[in-house]
Amino acid sequence: MTTPAAPREPLLRIEALTKNFGGFIALDNINVDIAKGERFGLIGPNGSGKTTLVNCISGALRPNKGNVVFAGADITLLPPNRRSHRGIARSFQIPRPFRSMTVLENLMVALDFAGNRELLETEAHRRDAAMSILSRIGLTTRATVPTAVLTQVELRKMELARALATGPKLLISDEAMAGLSTSEVDEVLDLLMSLGGEDIAIIMIEHIMQAVMRFSQRVMCLDAGRIIAIGAPSEVMANARVQEAYLGT
Ligand SMILES: Nc1ncnc2c1ncn2[C@@H]1O[C@H](COP(=O)(O)OP(=O)(O)OP(=O)(O)O)[C@@H](O)[C@H]1O
Numbered sequence: 001m002t003t004p005a006a007p008r009e010p011l012l013r014i015e016a017l018t019k020n021f022g023g024f025i026a027l028d029n030i031n032v033d034i035a036k037g038e039r040f041g042l043i044g045p046n047g048s049g050k051t052t053l054v055n056c057i058s059g060a061l062r063p064n065k066g067n068v069v070f071a072g073a074d075i076t077l078l079p080p081n082r083r084s085h086r087g088i089a090r091s092f093q094i095p096r097p098f099r100s101m102t103v104l105e106n107l108m109v110a111l112d113f114a115g116n117r118e119l120l121e122t123e124a125h126r127r128d129a130a131m132s133i134l135s136r137i138g139l140t141t142r143a144t145v146p147t148a149v150l151t152q153v154e155l156r157k158m159e160l161a162r163a164l165a166t167g168p169k170l171l172i173s174d175e176a177m178a179g180l181s182t183s184e185v186d187e188v189l190d191l192l193m194s195l196g197g198e199d200i201a202i203i204m205i206e207h208i209m210q211a212v213m214r215f216s217q218r219v220m221c222l223d224a225g226r227i228i229a230i231g232a233p234s235e236v237m238a239n240a241r242v243q244e245a246y247l248g249t
Pocket residue numbers: 021026044045046047048049050051052053
């Protein structure tokens with residue numbers, strides 16, 4: 001036996017989480033830890049509880065039982081905006097920018113909402129901060145165009161940029177690749193992977209299995225509200241229960 005590694009405080013800890021909708025159990029006693037900077041893939045057939053789980057993490061839903069602990073603090077009962085201030089950001093499947101504003105203006109609004117008032121008290125500061133995010137995301141050349149003219153993949157990138165404006169430690173991406181071409185999926189994946197390198201943990205929900213395999217350090221598969229497999233991507237994909245769950249749908 002090797003010496004055990006020093007205990008490492010997880011960034012996110014889900015403890016005995018259960019969520020019911022009426023008599024229906026959508027999540028049944030989920031336990032999982034996510035490390036700082038981890039790239040974590042969340043898979044499972046339709047209706048298995050993936051979005052319900054991220055709703056419990058982001059604060060859109062309150063669990064019936066169990067706890068959500070983030071950066072050492074119990075956030076189970078905090079509303080979504082307070083979780084966002086603590087560093088949990090969510091990117092939605094359908095991008096919803098202000099379409100008449102430019103990319104840069106949209107991002108400046110996002111920074112304003114994020115509320116980092118000391119750093120961003122002047123418009124010039126906000127503009128610099130917004131440009132720096134656009135550069136991280138590869139949208140600098142589109143800064144001054146209205147978002148209405150952006151392509152699908154550019155809109156997805158902008159959605160990521162808006163999530164980054166909140167200064168997240170954890171980014172949740174729920175099917176951000178849907179409707180993109182193979183090369184566009186690769187582009188967004190590369191972006192997400194570079195954010196992992198900046199110590200932002202990412203939970204990626206995705207039906208495109210090749211994307212999940214390429215992206216994730218660990219994959220967790222839900223079925224009917226329970227964890228049926230968790231581990232290295234190749235192990236999870238080879239798991240008989242996982243294959244059965246997918247064949248069954
Ligand atoms: N607000 C709600 N009220 C009642 N039932 C709900 C509610 N939200 C989700 N459910 C049910 O909980 C189960 C899990 O739904 P969830 O949206 O978490 O699945 P999912 O894994 O994200 O599926 P998909 O891959 O289709 O996005 C489903 O049976 C769904 O119908």
